[in-house]
Amino acid sequence: MKRLAQIPRWWALTALILLVGAYAMWIRFTGGLGAASNLHDGFPWGFWVGIDVLVGVGLAAGGFTIAATVYVLNLKKYEPVSRPSLLTAFLGYLLVSAALVVDIGRPLRLYHPLIMWNPHSVMFEVAWCVTLYTTVLALEFSPLVFEKLGWHWPLRAIRAIYLPLVIAGVLLSTLHQSSLGTLFLIVPEKLHGLWYSPVLPAFFFVSAIAAGLSMSIVESFISSRVFSRRLEHDVLLGLARATVVILGIYVTWRFADLATRGALHLAFTFSQQSVLFWAEIGFGALLPLLLMLLSGDKIRERNLFFYALLVVAGFVLNRVNVSMTGMRNIETYFPKWTEVAITLVFVTLGVVLFGLAVRQFDVFAKSEYVEPGTTTRNGWFPKGSLIAVAGFFVALVLLVRAAPSRAELEARLKPAPAQLAMHVEPLGDPNENLPQDLTIPSGGNSPGKVVFSHANHIAMQEKVSCMECHERTFGMGFAHSPRLKGEQWHRACGTCHDGKKASSSVSDETGESCSTCHQSQ
Amino acid sequence: MAFLIDLTKCIGCEACTLACKQENGLPPGATDKLSAVTWTVIERHGGVNVKRQCNHCVDPTCVSVCPVAALQKTSLEAVIYDESRCIGCRYCIMACPFSIPKYEWFSTEPRVRKCIHCFPRLERGEQPACTAACPTGAAKYGKREELIEEAKKRIAENPGRYIDHIYGLTEAGGTCALYLSAVPFAQLGFPTIRTDTTYPHLTWNVLRQLPSVVSVGGVGLAGLWWITHRRMELAEERAQQAAEKAENEKEESK
Numbered sequence: 206m207k208r209l210a211q212i213p214r215w216w217a218l219t220a221l222i223l224l225v226g227a228y229a230m231w232i233r234f235t236g237g238l239g240a241a242s243n244l245h246d247g248f249p250w251g252f253w254v255g256i257d258v259l260v261g262v263g264l265a266a267g268g269f270t271i272a273a274t275v276y277v278l279n280l281k282k283y284e285p286v287s288r289p290s291l292l293t294a295f296l297g298y299l300l301v302s303a304a305l306v307v308d309i310g311r312p313l314r315l316y317h318p319l320i321m322w323n324p325h326s327v328m329f330e331v332a333w334c335v336t337l338y339t340t341v342l343a344l345e346f347s348p349l350v351f352e353k354l355g356w357h358w359p360l361r362a363i364r365a366i367y368l369p370l371v372i373a374g375v376l377l378s379t380l381h382q383s384s385l386g387t388l389f390l391i392v393p394e395k396l397h398g399l400w401y402s403p404v405l406p407a408f409f410f411v412s413a414i415a416a417g418l419s420m421s422i423v424e425s426f427i428s429s430r431v432f433s434r435r436l437e438h439d440v441l442l443g444l445a446r447a448t449v450v451i452l453g454i455y456v457t458w459r460f461a462d463l464a465t466r467g468a469l470h471l472a473f474t475f476s477q478q479s480v481l482f483w484a485e486i487g488f489g490a491l492l493p494l495l496l497m498l499l500s501g502d503k504i505r506e507r508n509l510f511f512y513a514l515l516v517v518a519g520f521v522l523n524r525v526n527v528s529m530t531g532m533r534n535i536e537t538y539f540p541k542w543t544e545v546a547i548t549l550v551f552v553t554l555g556v557v558l559f560g561l562a563v564r565q566f567d568v569f570a571k572s573e574y575v576e577p578g579t580t581t582r583n584g585w586f587p588k589g590s591l592i593a594v595a596g597f598f599v600a601l602v603l604l605v606r607a608a609p610s611r612a613e614l615e616a617r618l619k620p621a622p623a624q625l626a627m628h629v630e631p632l633g634d635p636n637e638n639l640p641q642d643l644t645i646p647s648g649g650n651s652p653g654k655v656v657f658s659h660a661n662h663i664a665m666q667e668k669v670s671c672m673e674c675h676e677r678t679f680g681m682g683f684a685h686s687p688r689l690k691g692e693q694w695h696r697a698c699g700t701c702h703d704g705k706k707a708s709s710s711v712s713d714e715t716g717e718s719c720s721t722c723h724q725s726q
Numbered sequence: 727m728a729f730l731i732d733l734t735k736c737i738g739c740e741a742c743t744l745a746c747k748q749e750n751g752l753p754p755g756a757t758d759k760l761s762a763v764t765w766t767v768i769e770r771h772g773g774v775n776v777k778r779q780c781n782h783c784v785d786p787t788c789v790s791v792c793p794v795a796a797l798q799k800t801s802l803e804a805v806i807y808d809e810s811r812c813i814g815c816r817y818c819i820m821a822c823p824f825s826i827p828k829y830e831w832f833s834t835e836p837r838v839r840k841c842i843h844c845f846p847r848l849e850r851g852e853q854p855a856c857t858a859a860c861p862t863g864a865a866k867y868g869k870r871e872e873l874i875e876e877a878k879k880r881i882a883e884n885p886g887r888y889i890d891h892i893y894g895l896t897e898a899g900g901t902c903a904l905y906l907s908a909v910p911f912a913q914l915g916f917p918t919i920r921t922d923t924t925y926p927h928l929t930w931n932v933l934r935q936l937p938s939v940v941s942v943g944g945v946g947l948a949g950l951w952w953i954t955h956r957r958m959e960l961a962e963e964r965a966q967q968a969a970e971k972a973e974n975e976k977e978e979s980k
């Protein structure tokens with residue numbers, strides 16, 4: 206009964222998110238990327254690339270991992286996980302594609318990489334892999350739909366090619382999970398040394414597998430609460446053990462890589478990035494690794510959920526670090542509400558579609574059915590875990606704010622730029638390159654000739670720029686200015702020396718006399 | 727073709743900035759930094775004027791990262807942009823080691839904007855608008871090899887006037903904008919970047935493994951399947967045989 210009462214509340218929240226998101230999308234498609242985000246030339250990739258694409262694709266990695274386990278390694282025990290993870294992957298990729306429509310500047314040209322090729326581009330490879338893999342996922346998922354519809358021959362056709370399909374899926378995923386890391390190989394100076402590494406592609410691949418497995422654990426827990434269906438304890442335990450092994454490899458490799466690159470000291474320098482690094486590795490990998498190791502076979506499902514959630518959080522943080530917080534210029538970027546609102550729409554759609562699919566198709570067909578009420582004793586909300594993870598992020602934000610930023614640390618190392626001009630050899634001094642003083646011969650009624658000094662005029666300007674005068678008043682061809690005569694000079698100089706813009710010497714509004722300029726000798 | 731930009735000769739008049747705007751039909755103003763409407767700019771660094779524009783790298787990062795080949799290196803060395811191909815992924819903006827390409831963020835049909843070396847002028851056999859407008863010869867246009875020779879000669883003939891560094895000779899694997907300066911480039915806002923490799927190599931070294939990953943991986947996975955599948959078949963057979971045997975024995979013992 207309690208659960209029923211909660212349903213309208215959730216639908217209201219969903220509707221609110223979709224409404225606000227629709228407004229944000231309207232801003233995006235009528236005002237451009239600049240209106241709907243805080244992205245700018247100094248920080249061209251932000252929240253959408255970091256969260257929607259990198260995290261979205263990574264969390265979908267369970268799809269190919271489990272498919273390989275069940276169909277290639279023939280570990281049939283894990284068959285019950287294969288459908289939920291497949292569904293997650295399929296929805297994940299659909300939503301990543303939707304997010305790309307928002308993120309790229311010309312969404313109607315999303316298909317261009319398929320017909321305009323540049324095989325040297327990582328982005329080109331990513332585009333192809335995402336397209337092909339989404340197709341493979343759709344095919345892998347299609348038996349569920351055919352089963353439901355009772356269509357037999359397409360079902361047989363898909364089953365006949367299922368193994369090649371799975372292998373293609375595994376290869377495509379391997380390629381582009383790692384390619385998302387390869388994307389960042391091209392920015393060795395912009396990405397902080399704690400994350401930039403020649404083996405970044407491998408790190409992306411390995412960490413995605415750990416995150417994908419943990420996602421399966423998290424999902425099982427949630428679906429046991431929401432749909433009264435969950436995975437057997439034995440299967441969960443197997444997933445947890447695999448996560449432990451993979452995380453172990455990952456963490457060891459990360460530190461070994463830091464050491465071989467001579468970047469280990471960066472982790473022990475107090476900075477925003479080192480705080481983020483320890484949050485990611487310490488709380489998002491080492492801690493769950495140890496907890497899972499220590500708790501053995503008797504681990505409670507609730508605890509396992511929490512540990513898996515930590516792994517997922519660490520994974521999210523890693524992608525955020527690589528794409529945003531580890532980047533140079535991060536000081537100049539913070540996502541706008543529209544960016545978050547649109548991302549929330551995709552997350553919400555993902556959850557809603559997952560729920561619909563579970564109701565329509567036999568997603569959890571072979572998994573254990575839990576009597577409603579047996580696990581919902583404490584309400585179906587895992588409050589403790591969520592509060593812990595939220596608290597962790599709040600603490601992280603506070604700590605990061607306290608730490609010195611990358612720009613500050615770099616500024617400390619830089620020599621003061623103040624007196625550069627003093628070091629410049631003669632020809633480097635702008636004044637030395639100025640034309641000589643011009644002597645304008647006295648005209649008919651003139652009390653005396655006028656000497657015009659470029660140096661004086663330049664010195665009086667706020668910013669050294671010849672174009673202040675040589676764009677309009679005196680034209681750009683330097684040659685013709687001195688050929689002006691008498692009254693022409695009065696008019697020309699008078700554009701500035703009008704008694705307002707510059708001190709008067711032509712008009713007598715300010716009472717200055719001709720002799721200010723026309724010095725008789 | 728290339729630029730030789732002698733910072734000791736630049737008087738900071740900004741004639742190049744304006745000439746570029748005229749030539750490329752860019753709106754006036756906003757001349758303080760590179761932007762979608764300002765493709766070359768004079769940056770002030772404590773009395774030294776620095777002309778910046780696209781460096782037209784010999785092996786351009788932007789060209790290599792663009793998924794749809796909207797950015798291209800022409801035979802005249804100019805790196806040009808075909809706006810009809812661009813999907814707006816902004817990877818070029820992200821990747822350029824000199825942070826040159828800019829974007830029209832507030833447009834619904836945005837384009838990437840940057841110096842195109844006045845490619846239409848080059849094709850007509852003219853020099854770029856900015857070097858043509860430069861009154862002191864601080865920005866000079868010519869063949870890259872010839873300009874490198876000239877730069878070396880200037881350094882050799884004017885000891886004390888220049889530091890012994892031609893920025894762009896090896897930076898990012900070489901660029902078509904070569905800079906001479908009296909003070910170290912790091913103090914003038916020039917990024918200290920890799921000189922041992924061109925940037926496209928960083929990703930190409932990984933990307934070119936793709937065929938081997940696919941072929942080896944495909945065969946490996948199929949092999950794995952074959953082994954595990956065969957093992958299961960054998961196990962089943964053995965179980966069956968054992969069962970039969972047990973049954974036979976049972977019958978025999980009867």
Ligand code: SF4
Nearest residue numbers: 780781782783788822
């Ligand atoms: S400087 Fe940047 S934009 Fe210009 S060619 Fe090189 S990589 Fe491309």
Ligand code: SF4
Nearest residue numbers: 792812813815816818
């Ligand atoms: S923004 Fe356009 S030009 Fe730049 S890499 Fe993407 S598709 Fe190519």
Ligand code: SF4
Nearest residue numbers: 746766841844854856
């Ligand atoms: S070469 Fe042409 S496009 Fe490039 S900065 Fe000079 S004038 Fe502008």
